[in-house]
Amino acid sequence: MAYQDTQLTRPQSQAIGTNKVLRNTYGLLAMTLLFSAVTAGAAMAMGVERMNIFVFFIGAYGLMFLVHKTANSALGLLTTFAFTGFMGFTLGPILNAYLALPNGAALVMNALAMTGLTFIGLSAVALISKKDFSFLGNFLMAGAIVLILAMVAGLVFQIPTLMLMVSAGFVLFASAAILYQTSEIVHRAGETNYILATITLYVSIYNLLISLLSLLGIMSSD
Numbered sequence: 001m002a003y004q005d006t007q008l009t010r011p012q013s014q015a016i017g018t019n020k021v022l023r024n025t026y027g028l029l030a031m032t033l034l035f036s037a038v039t040a041g042a043a044m045a046m047g048v049e050r051m052n053i054f055v056f057f058i059g060a061y062g063l064m065f066l067v068h069k070t071a072n073s074a075l076g077l078l079t080t081f082a083f084t085g086f087m088g089f090t091l092g093p094i095l096n097a098y099l100a101l102p103n104g105a106a107l108v109m110n111a112l113a114m115t116g117l118t119f120i121g122l123s124a125v126a127l128i129s130k131k132d133f134s135f136l137g138n139f140l141m142a143g144a145i146v147l148i149l150a151m152v153a154g155l156v157f158q159i160p161t162l163m164l165m166v167s168a169g170f171v172l173f174a175s176a177a178i179l180y181q182t183s184e185i186v187h188r189a190g191e192t193n194y195i196l197a198t199i200t201l202y203v204s205i206y207n208l209l210i211s212l213l214s215l216l217g218i219m220s221s222d
Contacts, residue, residue, distance in 0.1 A: 021185050022127075024194035028080070029201055035081055036088025036202075043092025050093040059086055064199065071195045080195055087206055098213055103220060111212040119205055122175055126182035133183035136176045143173045164218055170211035177204040 051059075063083040070076040098104045126133060150166045181200045 018186060021194050021197065025185065025197045025201065028077075028194060028198045032080060032084035032198060032202055033205070036084050036091065039085045039088035040092040040095060043089045044096050046092075047096070048089070048093050050097070051090050056090055060090075064203075067195065067199055071193050076195045080199060083199065084202055087202075091206070091210075094210070094213070098217065101217070101220075107213070107216050107220060111209055111216055114212050115205060115209045118175060118208060119178060119201075122178045123182050126179050126186060130186060131183065132187050133179045134187070136180040136183075140173065140177055140180060143169070143176070147173060164215070167211045167214040167218070170207050171215070174204040174208040174211065177201075178208075 060083075063079065063086055066079045067076065067083050070079050095108060098108050101107065125131075147166060147169050150162060150169065153162060178201060181197055181204070185197055
């Protein structure tokens, strides 16, 4: 009887753990997005120029490395806000550049709305359907390599068509990452650390917004 009772309560224990990770992840994600909005607004108000691409990569990947190294300690929260604050600060000059366009305000608002609706829709699919999207793991690994190489080629050779394809590719990549990460939490098959889960979702939202801004800008001939 004791064995049977343990078996019956194990799914309940897993469900409680999953709900806790989801609650902590979305709570932290909301706070980091708000903090990023504040740092982006500060960069816009100060008129900060767009950051050198190499400085951006060093800062972003350096802080992301620190987040992963400290994710299992209280320091992980501090490095998470440092990373997301930095990313928000780099977003400020980009938003200023788009707002300077004739239809810039509408373009930015549309990109923000599309990003929010896409994230909510994909999260709902993963949470409600309970489908296991772990099969996307290999796609994400291969896609990241292809997109980075294509992005570097686009920056070096300045090929508009290639940059358009890279932006579209990042939209698909970010969407797949949202499905994959949410599914990992739900099924407890991978991510149980809410700090790492938050960072993955945050980066997906950031990439989604930047890519949608680029696509909308190109389609509006700006």
